Amino acid sequence: MSNLQNRLKPYSKAVVKLLKNGTVYSSSSVWEELLHYQEEIQEYINVMGLELIVRKDDGLAFVTQFEDEDGNTLGLVSRRQIGFEASIVLVVLRQLLEEFDNNPTQVQATEKFISHTGIREEVELFLPEKYNRVKLLQELDTCIKRLTELGYLKIVKQEADPLYQIQRVIKDKVTIDILKDFKLKLEEYV
Template sequence: MSQPASDHPDELPVVVTRLFKGVLCREADEKLWQTLGELSSHVQDYVSVLGLELFLDDTEGYAFLRSRDDSDLPRLVQRRQLTFNVSLLLALLRARLAEFDQRNDETRLVMTEAQLREMLAVFLPETSNEARMLDQLNTTIKKVVELGFLRRLRGQENSYEVARIIKAFVDAQWLEEFDARLADYRAQLVEGAEA
């Protein structure tokens, strides 16, 4: 008779290695997700030695490693400097997901590339060079896909699912800080228009 995985954490290196590579989603690998659930306390103990902590949201179905704020160790998980446009799109997606959750029983928010561009373009300065603006919008969307906050849907060209993990990264404090930067940006736009 086999022992439960939690009694023999032989799969611990597999789970931890996968978490070091990035976000683990339940829907992407159900078996590994189940193993993570069984070994979560072992994973937490293992990564805490490195100044990391396991962030696991069983309700939404994702987990990742992040640096502990109280650690004096060098950061293993790099912080990424985001451009204004990427930050703006993340804030808009987070707000759209909050609205979606309030109004729907469904769990998947799907948006088209055109909807994403339209949502973002409202906040960017007007320009006579539409091709450049379109390229800028597409680059921003591509970067958010690379960061894992948008997922292309198979078989549906130019459609994306908003990854629910955005809720863990774009929290109230992040939005408050971004609102302050957005206010500065709006002031600069007004000054530029008046000059």
Template structure:
């Protein structure tokens, strides 16, 4: 369905999805997504993109399926894969684990952590104080990386003491790191951390 000027009534939802995930707390966009879901799925389907909606976790995103290597005329990639370094991957796994524990305790729907909370989580992987201190000093880098890909959102900033900065852990992290992947990465990170500490 289109408006008088030819623009579809759900164009704003499509644009938001191209920009990143839509969350259920964006009530207007979420409502329109639910109303026009079939039309939006059809639109993206025509260009080889899947619309994935997680009702349980309250987010929707678009995913470009991996094409077979022998497929003729493969489509260009809309979304480029981002390679995360060790520190960013470690932080991502720690946050995913903390969200899992938060959900088990049923303390609410949104997980908020201060930078101090994040540091305490990192301590489990680093026994040597020198390694912890180095990571703490550079903690802004992996935090910024996860903010850039929408995993973290700064909700309170303290310009005097960064330990008081507060972040929301966005539930899109569950799509990026599922339970099986979580366990796999944790084993690799633990092995890597042990290697670092034995040097």
């Protein structure tokens, strides 16, 4: 056991949390450690082809992979396909977060919450008329579960109609440009 303790750095727990979960939130026990050792952590993970992104205002930190000119990475962090239906839900959640952040009446609130029913309603409003709504709505539970596992949603209240918090990491993973492109592709698709 002393061998482990001799090899640990003061920021080891923060690095492990970043690599395991992908995201560290300000509510985490390692948040202060991450902020204090930010430069050291960045230097440490650079050799693995990773970059530390810290969004203090949003209360989160995560890692991204450096890419070469062709978009290739070292492959440490696997890219996960989430499927077209889950992508639709993700885009809807990103749009809701953008609207929330740009709403001047929401100045006091810092987090966006939405119920399961609210997600269903927003997805229905988002889809073009010709899209197969029935199929997507049947798969909605699976999509929400998948997005929760990937850290885009956090269950706040587990009830008959669960309440979720939209995680701010979604803004870095789904940019405004991606949002616009996806809407155009969806219109072309139907």
